[in-house]
Amino acid sequence: MNADALRGHMDALLLSVLEREPLHGYAIIEALRERSGGALDVPTGTVYPALRRLERAGLLAGEWASDGGRKRRTYRLTDAGRKALAGERSAWRSFTTAIGRVLDPLR
Amino acid sequence: MNADALRGHMDALLLSVLEREPLHGYAIIEALRERSGGALDVPTGTVYPALRRLERAGLLAGEWASDGGRKRRTYRLTDAGRKALAGERSAWRSFTTAIGRVLDPLR
DNA sequence: GTCTATATATAGACAGCCTACATATAGACT
């Protein structure tokens, strides 16, 4: 997976993976890997700053928790995040339709 | 169309639009707009440098031509460009499949 | 003479994803 290809779609991925239940960063990375069938292996240097960015934007709410001695920061979707996710899904469909028409003009 | 979303997919678009016939930059922009159903309106500041980049990479070959007093630089796919296009199409399918699985896990 | 469409090009800004590194706990294994 080319790195640049993800540009602009990371937010949709993170919001989507948090739709059903709150998760912490490490679990988010695993969820992305599993749900993509192994295609997505996003580095921590991408995910953690992105989560902070989405939190600053009000789309996620993070909270510290402890599992034994380990500290985790668990993120959940806010109401604004849920709305943003709907927008991201819509934008994704428009995007793939537009690019698809150019790449496969016969269909 | 969010600008960042295009990152990493511009090459595929340019190569694809040049598959059937050579075109010059301005015509490429119009072809992208038409073939995408109006969704893609790529600025000249994106297209011209990208064409140069693909030419440097050996995927396109550019040649100056004249239509009356106007100078045009017409680009055609090289053999390497044709192979690259096949790779881009394959990568596009993998990409949309992976992201699609995350965004719509029910399907 | 002006305006619009056609046509190419560059400089600099911007943003986000990446690599590499730093830190720390838990548990398995030797």
Add this chain to the structure above:
DNA sequence: AGTCTATATGTAGGCTGTCTATATATAGAC
């Protein structure tokens, strides 16, 4: 006791491709 791996978070700095804004020039309409 020491090492290794998995779990867990985070930052600094680099990279690169897209965009905005600007510059230049011809053709044709009005």
